[in-house]
Amino acid sequence: MDEEQVRGRGGPGRWWRHGPPPWPRRWEGGDGTTPGPGAPRWPGAVRWPWPSTVLITLFVLVGSNFAAHAQEGERASLDVFARVLLVVACGLLLWRQRHPVAVVFGTAAAVALYLGAGYPYGPVFLTVAVACFAAVVAGHRRAAWTALGMLWAVHLLVAHWLYRWLPPAGDDSAPFGQEIVVAGWAVAIVAVAELARIRREQWARERAERAQAARRRADEERLRIARELHDVLAHSLSVINVQAGVGLALLDADPEQARTALTTIKSASKEALGEVRQVLDSLRAPGDAPRAPAPGLDRLPELVEQAARAGLTVDVTGLPPRLPPHTDLAAFRIVQEALTNVVRHSGSRHARVRFDQTAGTLRLRIDDDGPATGADAGGSGNGLAGMRERAAALGGTIEAGPRPDGGFRVLAVLPTRTADEAGEDQ
Incomplete structure (x- = not known):
């Protein structure tokens, strides 16, 4: 189920019912197999010796x-x-x-x-x-x-x-x-x-x-790009959606506040365009070095500031640790998606992000006090699925669900060392 269902509303989760959408394989050549002795061959497939x-x-x-x-x-x-x-x-x-x-x-x-x-x-x-x-x-x-x-x-x-x-x-x-x-x-x-x-x-x-390995790598790359685009667009468009509502509501009563909302929309859309362009550049020139570094937890202050412009106050407990690039990107995207879901699905205007690091493990917890709203935020329902896939790709886990005292919690446990580094220490 997606977060909208976990929070208590919404229709059936299409991602988990039907699985990820089938990707086209027009650019893949053949099935990688060799016909056996009895397999039919196309006329002329065997040359005359x-x-x-x-x-x-x-x-x-x-x-x-x-x-x-x-x-x-x-x-x-x-x-x-x-x-x-x-x-x-x-x-x-x-x-x-x-x-x-x-x-x-x-x-x-x-x-x-x-x-x-x-x-x-x-x-x-x-x-x-x-x-x-x-x-x-x-x-x-x-x-x-x-x-x-x-x-x-x-x-x-x-x-x-x-x-x-x-x-x-x-x-x-x-x-x-x-x-x-x-x-x-x-x-x-x-x-x-x-x-x-x-x-x-x-x-x-x-x-x-x-x-088969080439097809698997292509599938993984397509899934990675889909996750990146979802996280970038879901976060930015949620901020734009909220600020557009604020701007429309205050356009006549408080023009200055409406101007602030429009400024936030401009900033969020510009950042989203930059990140989408970076993802698309990797498609146009596969294998080339990216023009800009992938986002990480060093951009957490920007994320908190964007959430504040959307009306969400975020308290951060603990210092974001230095992580390997892939883990750093996954942690940033998990926080980004969790805060986006608070903006879209929760009536709370306050969220808490907590970092706890032990030997080789990072525990990342995002809480809000709820309650769930009934408004349709226009989401695709793939937020929790994407977070779980990011964590699973690193050997970590994601737990998400309502808290006993109300509200909602996302708990991510991510390894901070690769399997090779862990093996070297043994």
């Missing part, structure tokens, strides 16, 4: 020629069919990012035919390695393992059983030690692909966390 595919094709074709010369007489020589298989295995890699499962099985099948035809061992296995890598990184681990297993099974059949009927003629069974090398080669491919997949997921999580 032309350069790498062309380089792999050239390497495989040239390397296979060298392998054929080195294994001449041991394996079948490269013919048109062999070169077609090499080009097909390499060409399939163009689709490895769009259809990784089909590509990994297609390259494995092309290489299996290449081995079954007795062509020379060589860089043709690179096509399967690249396709397997792409499938694992895309999240299709089972497909990559299955394709490698099938290719290894074909190699076992060809090398230890079907070699009698397949070219080259007179070929002998391969040693089983060679199978250990092939198995190690397959495991190494999958291991490297798994490492790449894990690292890619880490990068995606880090990007999502950074995007």
Whole structure:
């Protein structure tokens, strides 16, 4: 509930019923997440890997020629069919990012035919390695393992059983030690692909966390600016409202007093314009140093003087302590909002502000003697909510409500040291 409800009047508090208004996110890009393996993609979102595919094709074709010369007489020589298989295995890699499962099985099948035809061992296995890598990184681990297993099974059949009927003629069974090398080669491919997949997921999580942190900072900054504008405008407009009423009432009966009220209105509006301009400057040039320092408890005498011009007498007990900038601003705004609410909602023309400081804690109490008025001051009902948010942001608390002996009390408990400073003392 807002202070108007706590004092015993007013309609439902919109802030606490519905929460703060949703802020537009037009300037925020994306949701900070990375689509998973099965997530739909926009057409054309994945680029065709032309350069790498062309380089792999050239390497495989040239390397296979060298392998054929080195294994001449041991394996079948490269013919048109062999070169077609090499080009097909390499060409399939163009689709490895769009259809990784089909590509990994297609390259494995092309290489299996290449081995079954007795062509020379060589860089043709690179096509399967690249396709397997792409499938694992895309999240299709089972497909990559299955394709490698099938290719290894074909190699076992060809090398230890079907070699009698397949070219080259007179070929002998391969040693089983060679199978250990092939198995190690397959495991190494999958291991490297798994490492790449894990690292890619880490990068995606880090990007999502950074995007979420950026959105959170933007939301906090918008909320801070909303609080600043509310506190500045609520206080100044309340003073202007009261003084305008006084001026209208005394315009004919006491022109001099009416002139004083108009002077107060001019002063309050000028100060409000200056503070609003300072807040808006932070929006126009985010990250730049403010042109004027943020208000703090050193401006408490000005606040008391403004309250006096609005007809409210303020007694201050205790010396305002030296506080960190954020705590100093929050304490000033809490006193400002509490006095503004006295002017708007209380029939009392007297308020008391008391400072009590203990080790690491500031107790700030604002009392008035009441009673509550029934006049509508035109407030938004966000005063107490803003004070609580300021205190909570610093790790403090706000208690506000009627006093047993009448009137109203706002009690703020704020830490005067940051968490880092408290940790250093331990």
